[in-house]
Amino acid sequence: MTQPSIQSEQQHLEPMQLADQPDGNDQAEHAQDNKNGKEHRSVLTFMRRSSPLNTSQTQALQDYQHLIVEGPVHDARQLFKNPEHPLTVEIGFGMGRSLVLMAQAAPERNFLGIEVHVPGIAQCVYEAGMAGLTNLRVMDADALEVLKGLPDGSIDRLQLYFPDPWQKKKHFKRRFVSHERMPLVEQKLAKGGWFHAATDWEHYATWMLDVLDNRPALKNVYGKGNAAPRPDWRPETKFERRGHEAGHGVWDFIFEKI
């Protein structure tokens, strides 16, 4: 499959994406922690949205509670029956359908999904529970905080599909892929492990490639300057479908920890 070229394809700011973009009170977009008596405010990559749960989602939070992990987690590999299986971590799985399909298709791997959107967490455990999956766990947490607690080199694949594009210049600092946040990702990836990102937002695609191609600890599996061909093992996500409907291109990037 031919990959759209980052340079040639122009995309327009679609009203759908502008409406979807979290853009609220900056006070609410910072995590606060108190180190040495000094307040430290870290910039968050998400905005928590409150949306009602439907009946099956509410029930799923009780019925499939065993699939939901409370933090802090010191070694996510130990959450699973087969802790020796390679660990995939997905950050911001949304409603979780593609994560469930991936876990179903790869019983020889373990999957940890991290999300802050409660209806998404509920929907994900509903679908995972109905499918009887044992190799998937989810957490309601800021993925950056979870990553900090995991052992170095313990993640085999880290996936970030259609992250919030934060398209306003004043919000670029919230983009997950950045020189500020990638050192943590690199530290937690095993040697030979993959960071796999996908986006339908051309400006973010160009940005991602610029950041990732200039990380000394990462190697572009498809060669410097190139997007990856869309992998057939990555199921379409909800935000990817919306992007297609809005006429956007899609770019996948696969980088190996060296």
Ligand SMILES: C[S@@+](CC[C@H](N)C(=O)[O-])C[C@H]1O[C@@H](n2cnc3c(N)ncnc32)[C@H](O)[C@@H]1O
């Ligand atoms: C645009 S949505 C994409 C959802 C899904 N991956 C898809 O493609 O349909 C981005 C999601 O990432 C989540 N998110 C962003 N930053 C996060 C973080 N630091 N920790 C956990 N979830 C995060 C948001 O809550 C949101 O649901």
